[in-house]
Amino acid sequence: MKLLREVCADAPEEPRYKLELGDFLVSGTPIEQAEAFALWTMLAENENVTSSLRADAYERLARIASSVGDLPRTIALIGRARELPVDPNGKRQLDAEWFALHHQGPAGAALRGYFFAPGGTFDAPTWALLATLAEPDLGLGHYLLGLQLSNSGDWQASAESLDRALAAGLPEGGFAKNAARKLAIAAYRAGDRKRVEDAIAALRGPGTSETDHLLADDWAERLRFDHK
Incomplete structure (x- = not known):
């Protein structure tokens, strides 16, 4: 995780590293989980990153919402992801x-x-x-x-x-x-x-x-x- 943090710091122009850092953090301590949530929220709402990356971030946030039984929020987050232009597979x-x-x-x-x-x-x-x-x-x-x-x-x-x-x-x-x-x-x-x-x-x-x-x-x- 330390290495990935260093990669994020060295390549701030590549936001996907932050998405991947969140993947490591989300299974950690409550503080690390909160950091993952913050990273993904920042990416999802950032209109300066690619729409596919934003959709990936919304999906991760939706899984967090689903894990605590918040179905309405899960639906809302996937709904926002579906509004973005992504490739056919996405x-x-x-x-x-x-x-x-x-x-x-x-x-x-x-x-x-x-x-x-x-x-x-x-x-x-x-x-x-x-x-x-x-x-x-x-x-x-x-x-x-x-x-x-x-x-x-x-x-x-x-x-x-x-x-x-x-x-x-x-x-x-x-x-x-x-x-x-x-x-x-x-x-x-x-x-x-x-x-x-x-x-x-x-x-x-x-x-x-x-x-x-x-x-x-x-x-x-x-x-x-x-x-x-």
């Missing part, structure tokens, strides 16, 4: 958190745990699994589980979860496109031709772009080549 993350905070179905608690539970509780794959068990017809739970299984290299299980997510339906905001792209990779690595074809169909479906269609064509060509 937007999808914030949209998923927003969905979780407002979902009233049986999987709501598990979804909120996935995004906001403090360390020392279940890990992300377990929260995602709990969401699918609590509400099997909710696509987002299967989507999150599929992403986690992909991260661990369990390609067949990931493909099955992502395929189920697409079949169940996903929120607007690019989730279906991302699920289809991830499904194609997982299914191909698992040798699951049928689910690669499902991904291709999804990438050619309503609301997809020319880029999605080109990606679908590329996967179709791979399947044709492998079949020779």
